[in-house]
Amino acid sequence: MDALGESDVARDMVRALAQDVARTMVGHDWLVERLLIACLTGGHVLLEGPPGIAKTRAVKQLAARLPGDHARIQCTPDLLPSDLTGSQIFRPETGRFDFLPGPVFHNIILVDEINRAPPKVQSALLEAMAEGQVTTGGQTRPLPDPFMVVATQNPIEHEGTFPLPEAQMDRFLLHLRLDLPGAEDERAILDMVEAEGREQPAPASPRIDAGDLTRARAQVAAVHLAPVLKDFIIRLVMATRPGGLLADAVEHPVSPRGTLALATAVRARAWLDGRDH
Incomplete structure (x- = not known):
């Protein structure tokens, strides 16, 4: 197959993935497209909007259809950097410390309500996003490839938040703002959730593999x-x-x-x- 044919095959697979995700959402086709743009370029995404508008759902639906594994981190004011990066665990049977990786050692990381995490946790995430590695226990460890962070945050005027520093904001490829749905979309959401309750759809599975994603990224860069x-x-x-x-x-x-x-x-x-x- 020539290069043009390979490009068409990869593009069709990515488009099919996008359509698959869009079917699980209401009024968020544009969001799915922009999440894919970040995935295809190795970028990170910050989603901002009020609670309850499917920010987390959109990311989880996409992550379930991409290669690799994914993890979700729910940020709270008492979160520690080690909760993100991992920690050293003492093994009595061996008499030594072993490293227990944290959730950041996954391919796709959903960081929910990032502006509720304290600054030290935000700094640990910044290193991961900027360098593709984390430092813990005096040792630097590489993160998996591909690696993508999708963070959500509620508007700053909501109580109990820590504004993201400009240095971290600059690490996101895209900063997307979501609004509350209109009446038509609101009704469609009710119907969709009602149908899901009756039919219990099967869990999503990856639509492309790691090789497909690598080829698609190379074609985008070209x-x-x-x-x-x-x-x-x-x-x-x-x-x-x-x-x-x-x-x-x-x-x-x-x-x-x-x-x-x-x-x-x-x-x-x-x-x-x-x-x-």
């Missing part, structure tokens, strides 16, 4: 970004810098990492649309 589009991205970024047209409308200017993230996301979107440029 998408040609035209010079005119690069120039457009630069103009957008410069508009947020001091003296730019949008400088007064943004809290922080876009960093070079943000420039690269935008270019990366553009390539993934083009690939999903069936284009190689």
Whole structure:
């Protein structure tokens, strides 16, 4: 099979996965697409919105259909870094300490209500996201590949939260805001949950394997970004810098990492649309 044929096969598999996930959601097709963009580019995602709007459900449904294993971390103010990264456990039978990996040693990590975790836990997560490794017990340990963090947070005005530092916000490829559904979607949610209660759908299984994902990522990275589009991205970024047209409308200017993230996301979107440029 030639390269074009391989690209079509991989794209069709990813599209089928997206449709499969979308069938379990109401009004969140756009969210599924953006989660896939992050997955295809090795990026991380921050989902923000009020409680009860299926942020966690969306991530769990996607993770169940992707290769590798996944874990969920429910953040609370008393969470410790070792609850995330793991800890040393003494084994009396051997007289030595063994490392017990924490939930961060999974391929897809759902960090629920990340802004309820204390700053030390957020810092431990930052190392994992930035370096693909964690340091515990004086030893640095690599994380699995692929590795993707999807964090959710409730709006800051809700009580009991710790605002994420700018350094950590900058590590997310996408920051997506979700709103409450309208009346039509609300009714569809009622009908869907009622049907699930009657039919008890079978657990989801992976739709693509690790090799398929690796090939898809390579194809996304190979998408040609035209010079005119690069120039457009630069103009957008410069508009947020001091003296730019949008400088007064943004809290922080876009960093070079943000420039690269935008270019990366553009390539993934083009690939999903069936284009190689």
